[in-house]
Amino acid sequence: MAQQSDGIGGLKYDKSKKAWPNEFNIFIALILIVAIFEALGQILPYMNGQSFLFDTQDRFDTIFNEARLRIIILQVAIIGIISLGVTQVIISGGIDLSSGPLVAATAMIVMSFAQTELVNGNPNPKAVFGPWAFDLPIIVPIIVGLAFGAMIGAINGTFIAFTRIPPFIATLGMFLICRGIAQWWTRGQPVSFPTEAYAWIGSGMMPVIWFILLAILCHVLLRYTVYGKHTYAIGSNEDAARMSGINVKRHKVLVYMIASMLAAFAAIVLSSKNLTAQSGMGLFYELFAIAMAVIGGISLTGGRGSIIGTVLGAMVFGVIQSGFTYVKLDAYFQLMAMGAIIIGAVVLDQWRQQRAASRS
Amino acid sequence: MSGIELHDMGDIILETRDLTKHYGGVHALEGADFILRKGEHVAIMGDNGAGKSTFVRQITGVEQRTRGEVIFDGHPVHFDGPLDARKAGIEAVFQTLALADHLDVPDNLFLGREKTFMNWLGPFRFLDYKGMRQDTLDALQKTGVKIPNIRNTIQNMSGGQRQCVAIARTASFHSKLTIMDEPTAALGVQETAQVENIIRTLKEQGEPLILISHNMRQVMDLVDRIVVFRRGRIVANLNRDETDGQDVVAYITGAKTQPEYDVEGVT
Ligand SMILES: Nc1ncnc2c1ncn2[C@@H]1O[C@H](COP(=O)(O)OP(=O)(O)OP(=O)(O)O)[C@@H](O)[C@H]1O
Ligand SMILES: [Mg+2]
Numbered sequence: 001m002a003q004q005s006d007g008i009g010g011l012k013y014d015k016s017k018k019a020w021p022n023e024f025n026i027f028i029a030l031i032l033i034v035a036i037f038e039a040l041g042q043i044l045p046y047m048n049g050q051s052f053l054f055d056t057q058d059r060f061d062t063i064f065n066e067a068r069l070r071i072i073i074l075q076v077a078i079i080g081i082i083s084l085g086v087t088q089v090i091i092s093g094g095i096d097l098s099s100g101p102l103v104a105a106t107a108m109i110v111m112s113f114a115q116t117e118l119v120n121g122n123p124n125p126k127a128v129f130g131p132w133a134f135d136l137p138i139i140v141p142i143i144v145g146l147a148f149g150a151m152i153g154a155i156n157g158t159f160i161a162f163t164r165i166p167p168f169i170a171t172l173g174m175f176l177i178c179r180g181i182a183q184w185w186t187r188g189q190p191v192s193f194p195t196e197a198y199a200w201i202g203s204g205m206m207p208v209i210w211f212i213l214l215a216i217l218c219h220v221l222l223r224y225t226v227y228g229k230h231t232y233a234i235g236s237n238e239d240a241a242r243m244s245g246i247n248v249k250r251h252k253v254l255v256y257m258i259a260s261m262l263a264a265f266a267a268i269v270l271s272s273k274n275l276t277a278q279s280g281m282g283l284f285y286e287l288f289a290i291a292m293a294v295i296g297g298i299s300l301t302g303g304r305g306s307i308i309g310t311v312l313g314a315m316v317f318g319v320i321q322s323g324f325t326y327v328k329l330d331a332y333f334q335l336m337a338m339g340a341i342i343i344g345a346v347v348l349d350q351w352r353q354q355r356a357a358s359r360s
Numbered sequence: 361m362s363g364i365e366l367h368d369m370g371d372i373i374l375e376t377r378d379l380t381k382h383y384g385g386v387h388a389l390e391g392a393d394f395i396l397r398k399g400e401h402v403a404i405m406g407d408n409g410a411g412k413s414t415f416v417r418q419i420t421g422v423e424q425r426t427r428g429e430v431i432f433d434g435h436p437v438h439f440d441g442p443l444d445a446r447k448a449g450i451e452a453v454f455q456t457l458a459l460a461d462h463l464d465v466p467d468n469l470f471l472g473r474e475k476t477f478m479n480w481l482g483p484f485r486f487l488d489y490k491g492m493r494q495d496t497l498d499a500l501q502k503t504g505v506k507i508p509n510i511r512n513t514i515q516n517m518s519g520g521q522r523q524c525v526a527i528a529r530t531a532s533f534h535s536k537l538t539i540m541d542e543p544t545a546a547l548g549v550q551e552t553a554q555v556e557n558i559i560r561t562l563k564e565q566g567e568p569l570i571l572i573s574h575n576m577r578q579v580m581d582l583v584d585r586i587v588v589f590r591r592g593r594i595v596a597n598l599n600r601d602e603t604d605g606q607d608v609v610a611y612i613t614g615a616k617t618q619p620e621y622d623v624e625g626v627t
Pocket of ligand 2: 412413414455541
């Protein structure tokens with residue numbers, strides 16, 4: 001007999017028939033979407049047979065269209081960093097709507113501590129503070145940014161954990177507060193001209209490197225530490241978590257703090273990449289970050305999902321965005337189509353969950 | 361003179377005095393005086409809504425009592441939460457089971473008291489998955505539970521299997537007092553027998569137990585004493601050897617009343 005009884009108490013359990021992990025489905029979806037755009041490139045008359053993925057310009061040294069791939073991952077990297085934190089919040093059974101405006105507020109504040117004194121030999125025209133704030137070591141703006149993020153996250157978490165305010169409302173309030181802070185900081189003026197060291201953080205492919213490093217870190221946190229286990233437990237059954245002796249309130253504050261610190265770091269990377277901070281930055285970022293997580297199979301009811309899923313969700317998001325541009329879809333229609341895809345992802349996920357439940 | 365103060369406290373593991381819980385206008389538990397001796401197994405019986413689970417929730421700190429006192433192991437206690445109670449040595453299987461649906465068996469068994477390493481990392485200390493899996497297998501083997509795959513999440517398990525996990529969780533940690541709220545309600549014949557064996561093992565080891573059950577045969581088989589709850593009050597305290605099923609049912613339904621029941625029981 002090939003089948004081995006591995007179970008306890010004599011029940012049969014066939015190890016080879018283990019269900020596919022959900023992440024695998026998302027990976028398949030990613031490949032399918034790429035194939036669809038590739039096919040559209042061949043079919044649509046105005047595309048002149050361009051390829052989405054492959055290098056068609058007869059350069060022998062590359063197979064893929066590297067420029068497009070680079071743009072795709074660069075585009076998703078910064079929102080992806082936010083999404084890593086949002087993922088943890090959603091797994092714990094919450095939601096964080098404040099991350100987009102938090103990016104703007106943090107970028108404005110951080111950039112003020114990262115300015116250089118002389119621009120092309122002239123005094124910095126965008127200086128926010130006096131001379132003491134010029135050419136500070138790079139660690140100063142980074143610490144200021146992360147501390148600001150931690151503070152906002154702590155406020156979010158404290159209100160959600162210690163009052164009965166739903167996460168949706170608490171973080172919606174913080175959404176407005178942060179946008180307000182971003183506009184008030186310089187009365188709407190952009191903050192520009194950072195030091196060379198600061199400009200390095202977001203230069204070239206650095207955003208992608210940060211995204212990968214932080215994704216690995218978050219994966220380890222969620223999968224291999226007590227913090228991660230309790231995050232899943234709280235999202236799965238908050239009462240059970242409490243009865244098992246988990247300090248649910250303290251843990252929630254921690255989860256929101258980590259999420260906001262990740263968003264603050266994304267702000268540092270973004271302002272460094274753009275070499276400027278503006279109060280309107282991060283428009284829709286909170287929604288796109290949630291969308292990446294949802295596409296990646298993070299259940300909005302909590303308790304389910306993984307960082308690998310979110311990273312794949314971010315890739316899907318980037319491919320779709322880039323694919324829309326590739327088939328020359330109008331920006332208006334892009335937004336509409338993106339919305340439809342997000343709704344579709346949630347519907348698909350619920351349908352899959354129901355099917356899984358009825359099978360067992 | 362009140363009888364309570366005459367006890368030799370060294371003999372008593374748990375005592376409640378005038379323990380009361382109101383939910384708004386609902387008097388779920390009213391003036392419960394209760395005593396449990398070391399090594400003693402006591403059953404709590406009563407109709408649905410009689411206040412049995414409420415009683416357990418006040419003792420284990422899941423809820424905060426309206427008034428009254430709980431004296432555990434010689435000290436008045438005021439548990440802020442179930443973790444406090446567990447730290448003091450009270451293990452409980454709650455009627456609602458308190459399992460996390462999306463986690464697997466070892467995760468649930470060790471929820472809130474994970475085996476870890478690199479503990480200097482605080483909340484970010486690492487989980488010892490291997491150790492927890494091994495201990496889980498041992499615990500389940502001991503309790504005779506049937507589960508095909510311990511890596512399965514709880515949501516994919518039968519009601520009885522869930523209950524077995526909750527019981528294994530309680531039985532695999534040493535405690536000064538074990539409380540089980542209807543532990544065999546969803547179990548098959550064999551599984552019920554296994555759980556009853558676990559209870560007998562606790563008895564042999566001298567670990568005291570409070571068992572809430574609607575199963576008269578089980579109660580008569582297992583415990584030393586039966587306490588009957590009715591409409592939030594303790595209405596009878598019966599020595600197992602001096603009562604029978606009919607008698608207990610009469611107290612449960614209110615057909616019979618003990619005018620001044622004796623907290624101590626008859627020894
Ligand atoms: N959180 C609550 N809020 C309001 N009323 C409650 C609450 N919990 C329990 N009650 C009420 O308190 C009473 C006692 O409930 P309890 O759960 O203790 O009953 P029980 O004896 O365990 O019953 P069962 O045998 O059905 O488990 C019931 O009338 C119930 O409706
Ligand atoms: Mg009950």
